[in-house]
Amino acid sequence: MSDTYLSIENMWKAYGDTKVLHSVSLDVQKGEFLALLGPSGCGKTTLLRMISGLLQPNGGMLKLNGKTITDVPANRRGIGLVFQNYALFPHMSVAENVGYGLRMRKVAKTEIAANVKEALDLVKLTHLGERMPSExxxxxxxxxxxxxxxxxxxxxxxxxxxxSNLDAVLRTSVRAELLELHNRTGLTTIMVTHDQAEAMTLADRIVVLNNGHVLQHDAPQAIYEQPQHAFVSTFVGSPPASLLEVTRRVDGGYRLEDTNWDAGSHLSQKLAEIKRRKYHLGLRPEELSFSAEGALASLPCAIRTVEYLGAERLVHVDVGTQKLIVRLGRSDTLPSTPGHIYLQTLPPIFDTEDGRRLG
Ligand SMILES: Nc1ncnc2c1ncn2[C@@H]1O[C@H](COP(=O)(O)OP(=O)(O)O)[C@@H](O)[C@H]1O
Ligand SMILES: [Mg+2]
Structure with missing residues (x-):
């Protein structure tokens, strides 16, 4: 794309024989807010530190604003980094902490003072420059x-x-402030998070990582509605999708373990187009219901528990030996003897081995 600002090409990292990041290639546009989303240990911090220059990749290329920076030292890249634990210098005042990078770069004193003030204004800490971090x-x-x-x-x-180090109440308000700050400064931003709600609400685009692999790089809506990998559908959403394993029978029909099941013509047709012996269906709680109206397939079920959450109820059900969650809105009723749940839309179908989306 013409306005690519940061470009990462085939960057990878290993510790000894263990690859923690496999050949990652990504483009970030100018002014974009990108989230790197994935579970703990998937390689997010490793990727971020390689972009910052604090960690050397084993291979790959990095270009920022038209210049190759792969071999440029961290302090000459013009990249600002906020560490997970903040890493403030405890013996320096707030203002000294904020001015640290400028002193290292031998910026003139008057300019440092002006930049420090501007930065403190931006984060609404104008009056706390003389405090110590412990205060x-x-x-x-x-x-x-x-x-x-x-x-x-x-x-x-x-x-x-x-x-991640803030309590739940503070997290929501700081999240809104981060978004406001980004809108005000227009700074190209990459944020690491394991929290899908944070990524969904803040980012223009999300990169989902697992086990050192990029699984999908898309806008939040596409990540949610068009998951390209089983992991993406089971990581994003609250609660996320569950996977239901379906097996093809020798007679050409389909089977759910421990049930008498008829896949229904729509779903059977779709499954028949993808020639596999086994499939995973990605089923979102909000796309399942107890209402047969307009349904394109049904699943036999038994109710386990119902969680009441005020605006919604989460109904945990068994489908044969497998477990699913059905979300009910305030006005939805739970039938007294529900024997089936219904799919209103065709779910994404994934390979049971490598998790890739099929069809
Ligand atoms: N210095 C290191 N030596 C060996 N293994 C490391 C080192 N740093 C990170 N790792 C491993 O690399 C993987 C990715 O780590 P990290 O990037 O910190 O994950 P995340 O930030 O997604 O939680 C983890 O399995 C971690 O244990
Ligand atoms: Mg990390």
């Missing part, structure tokens, strides 16, 4: 770390799990 709340320390990254006027801002 601040967790949320305030996080803003100091953010101001320190902003003070160098970075070309690119990298955030490693910026909200």
């Amino acid at each position: 601040l709340s967790g949320g305030q320390q996080q803003r100091v770390a953010l101001a320190r990254a902003l003070a160098i006027k970075p070309q690119l801002l990298l955030l490693d799990e910026p909200l």
Whole structure:
């Protein structure tokens, strides 16, 4: 694409014989907010640190704003990084912390003072410059770390799990502030998170990582509605999709373990187009119901438990030996003796071996 700002080509990393990141290639557009989303240990921090220059990749290329920076040292890349634990210097005041990167770069004192003030204003800490980090709340320390990254006027801002050390209430408000800050500064930003809701609400595009592999790189809506990998559908959503294993019978029909099941013509036709012995259907709680109206397939079920959450209820059901969740809205009723749940739309179908989307 013409306005690619950061480009990562075939970057990989191994520790000894263990590959923790497999040949990652990505493009980030100018002004974009990109989220790197995946479970703990999947390689998010490793990728972020290689972009920042703090960690050397085993191979690959990095281009920022038209220049190859693969061999440029971290402090010359013009990249601001906020660490997961903030990593503030405890013996320096807030203002000294924020000005640290500028002093290292031998910027003139008057300019440092101006940049520090501007950065503290941006994160709404204007009056706390003289405090020590130990005199601040967790949320305030996080803003100091953010101001320190902003003070160098970075070309690119990298955030490693910026909200994970905050309590649940603070997290939601700081999330909104981060979005506001991004809209105000227009800074190209890459944020690492294991929290799918954070990625969905903040990012223009999301990169889903698992086991050091990029599984999908898409806008939040596409990640949610068009998962290209079984892992993506079972990681995104609250609660996420469940996988249901379906087996093809020798007579050409389809089978769910431990049930008497008729796949229904729509679903059978779709499965028949994809010639496999086994399939995984990705079933989202909100796409299942107890209402037969307009359904294109049904599944036999037995209810296990019902979780009441106010605006919704989550009904946990057994389908033969497998488990699914059905979401009911406020006005949906739970039948007294439900024997079936219904699919209103054709679900995504995944390979049971490698998780790739089929068909
Ligand atoms: N210095 C290191 N030496 C050996 N293994 C490491 C080192 N740093 C990270 N790893 C391993 O690399 C994998 C990815 O780590 P990391 O990028 O920190 O994951 P994430 O940030 O997604 O939780 C993990 O399995 C981790 O144990
Ligand atoms: Mg990490």
